[in-house]
Amino acid sequence: MGKGDKKSRRGKINSGTFGVRRPRIKKRVRPEAKISVDKKAKTKA
Known part of the structure; x- marks a missing residue:
């Protein structure tokens, strides 16, 4: 268990890999960014 161990957390940090x-850590998409409140849906009248 240490920096050379590929299965340990410290080993992953040292080699720069994930597992x-x-x-x-994934970035969350904020719901306000998806739907703009200012623009209203245009309807044919």
């Missing part, structure tokens, strides 16, 4: 022990 089960050190998952990637």
